[in-house]
Amino acid sequence: MSTSTPSLTQIRTQRQSSPWLWTAFSLCAITATALFFVPAFIIRPFTHQSARGLALAMNFHDHAPSVTLIAAIACFILAFALWKTVGPWRKSLLILTLLLVTFSAVMARLNYFEWMFHPITGAQFEAQSASKLDPKEMILAVRLGGEARAYPINQMAYHHVLNDVVAGVPIAVTY
Amino acid sequence: MNGRDLNFYLAGINNQNFLMRDRETGTWWQQITGKAIYGPLQGASLELVLSDELTFGQWRNESPTGQVLAPIAKYTKEYDPNWEPDVAKLPVVISFPGTELKSRDVVIGLTINGAARAYPWEEFAKQSPVVDRVNGTPLLLALGPDGKSFRVFVARIDGRDAEFFLQADAPENKENNKENNKENKDNKDWALLDTATASQWNFQGCATSGAAQGKCLDRIPALKDYWFDWRNYHPDTTIYKH
Numbered sequence: 001m002s003t004s005t006p007s008l009t010q011i012r013t014q015r016q017s018s019p020w021l022w023t024a025f026s027l028c029a030i031t032a033t034a035l036f037f038v039p040a041f042i043i044r045p046f047t048h049q050s051a052r053g054l055a056l057a058m059n060f061h062d063h064a065p066s067v068t069l070i071a072a073i074a075c076f077i078l079a080f081a082l083w084k085t086v087g088p089w090r091k092s093l094l095i096l097t098l099l100l101v102t103f104s105a106v107m108a109r110l111n112y113f114e115w116m117f118h119p120i121t122g123a124q125f126e127a128q129s130a131s132k133l134d135p136k137e138m139i140l141a142v143r144l145g146g147e148a149r150a151y152p153i154n155q156m157a158y159h160h161v162l163n164d165v166v167a168g169v170p171i172a173v174t175y
Numbered sequence: 176m177n178g179r180d181l182n183f184y185l186a187g188i189n190n191q192n193f194l195m196r197d198r199e200t201g202t203w204w205q206q207i208t209g210k211a212i213y214g215p216l217q218g219a220s221l222e223l224v225l226s227d228e229l230t231f232g233q234w235r236n237e238s239p240t241g242q243v244l245a246p247i248a249k250y251t252k253e254y255d256p257n258w259e260p261d262v263a264k265l266p267v268v269i270s271f272p273g274t275e276l277k278s279r280d281v282v283i284g285l286t287i288n289g290a291a292r293a294y295p296w297e298e299f300a301k302q303s304p305v306v307d308r309v310n311g312t313p314l315l316l317a318l319g320p321d322g323k324s325f326r327v328f329v330a331r332i333d334g335r336d337a338e339f340f341l342q343a344d345a346p347e348n349k350e351n352n353k354e355n356n357k358e359n360k361d362n363k364d365w366a367l368l369d370t371a372t373a374s375q376w377n378f379q380g381c382a383t384s385g386a387a388q389g390k391c392l393d394r395i396p397a398l399k400d401y402w403f404d405w406r407n408y409h410p411d412t413t414i415y416k417h
Contacts, residue, residue: 043187043194048268054189058203058213061187113185118250125242128235133243135232138259138323141241142226148241150234155244157258160206161195162244163182170180171224174195174206 018085025078029097032071035064036104040112064108072105120159125149144169151175176219190269192404207400207408228399229324237379271406275414278403284412285327285397287312291409293402298417299325304339304367306330307415314395315339319378320365325399328380328392337371 039057042049049057079094086094128150133139139150145167156162156175164171181197183204188194193206202214209221227234234241246254255261267278276282282293290310299305303318303325315330317339330337366383367376374385380392398405406412 043189045188045191046266046268049189055213057187062201062214111184111186113187117185118253119184120244120247124245124247126245128238128241128243131231131235131243131245133231135230135235136321136323137231139229139231139234139243140226141229141234141238142224143238144224148234148238150229150231150238150241150243152231152244152246153228154254154256154258155246155250157262158250158254160185160193161183169224172181172183172195172221173226174183174193 018082021078021082025075025082025094025097028071028075028078029101032068032075032101032104035060035068035071036108039064040107061108064104068101068105068108072101075101117158117160120162123162123164140173140175142166142171142173144171176216176221190404190407191265191267192407205408207398207404223396225394225396227324227326229319230321233319233321233324233378267401267403269403269407271403274402274406276402276406278401280402282400282402282405282414283316283325283327283397284400284405284409285309285314285395286409287314287395291405291412292415293405293409293412294415295402296399298415302417304341305415306338312395313337315367315380315392316397317367317378317380324378325397326378326380327395327397329395330392332369332371332374332387332390332392335371337369339367339369339376342366342368342375 039061042053042057043061075098079098082094083091133152138153140153140156141148141150143149147167149164149166151162151173153175156173160175162173164173176197179199181199183195183197186194186196186203189205194212195204195206196202196214197204197216200215202211202216202219204210204221205212209223211217211219231243263279270278276293276295281296283296283299284291284293286292287310292307292309294305294307294316299316300318300322303316305314305316307314307316313330313336315328316325317328318325330339365378368374369376369387372382372386374382374387374390376387376392377383380394382388382390
């Protein structure tokens with residue numbers, strides 16, 4: 001008891017030296033991580049999305065690129081200011097938090113859905129007579145202004161979206 | 176949209192119906208409805224282009240100058256040749272327990288002036304052609320000669336409602352289908368007969384012989400979908416019963 005009391009006081013003095021900085025750091029860290037993780041959590045496959053949850057996710061997602069960047073910069077500045085006032089334990093906490101914040105700021109700029117399902121860029125078409133597709137394969141077919149195009153469903157079921165122009169009409173083919 | 180071309184990309188998932196965004200405005204769109212659900216264009220709707228779900232064989236017969244999306248070499252191994260049974264095994268996240276269909280039951284969904292109806296695929300395939308009426312509009316749903324393609328038409332010839340029957344052994348499209356004998360036979364033998372003019376109709380909905388020869392039926396957009404997805408976006412849908 002007698003030995004632990006001074007060290008506790010010691011920690012307390014260190015903590016009290018910068019409570020506002022700690023609060024600000026925590027707020028920035030929570031903001032940055034929440035803006036990435038909340039929408040990522042809500043819009044994940046194989047789960048139910050409620051209307052309110054989805055609206056929140058889209059709102060967070062749209063603000064994430066700018067806000068996570070600002071919050072991450074603020075986190076780094078605050079961590080720098082806190083660095084010398086803390087011991088090794090809290091230093092590692094700072095580093096871990098900064099890693100998480102950086103991860104959030106980077107991920108908020110990337111579309112990981114397109115890592116799972118790569119988009120089609122520069123789609124090529126071939127004459128139906130040249131296609132090796134099995135006659136039993138299912139296709140999505142569009143006919144516009146005398147032009148007929150077929151999109152094999154086994155391709156569309158992977159890519160999900162294709163931007164195309166048929167007879168001058170811009171269309172989005174989805175499956 | 177408003178004279179501006181939009182380019183879409185996959186952006187997320189909403190109860191197993193995907194979300195896409197356009198690069199131009201960042202608006203979020205729901206796949207099934209084509210509606211902007213969030214962002215600058217919220218409330219807007221994309222115009223639906225009539226499309227078909229056909230077998231390649233059927234489409235090839237109908238589209239001699241057609242073009243096919245070429246396989247993309249670096250992704251071909253990602254494609255799932257078994258996508259249909261594989262997707263059917265995936266769990267569902269919404270269900271409608273009070274309804275008589277199961278979540279993964281396949282239906283043909285269509286909407287006539289706001290009235291939605293779902294046709295359970297199994298029942299449709301057994302009965303085809305199905306003649307029905309939704310919101311006053313007479314409909315003809317036909318399964319193709321290949322047993323997999325389908326189309327929906329307005330069952331009206333020159334303003335007169337008509338019933339349609341499948342005619343066996345109809346001499347149709349003899350020059351088509353040079354490659355595949357079975358396909359050839361299927362397509363050749365396949366024709367519908369209507370009660371109003373006793374004409375023969377092909378799967379494209381055009382009369383090939385009889386009083387209506389040369390006429391084509393109007394098309395109705397229809398979606399082959401899982402029941403849970405159709406029901407989720409069409410809460411007032413009715414289910415077709417024979």
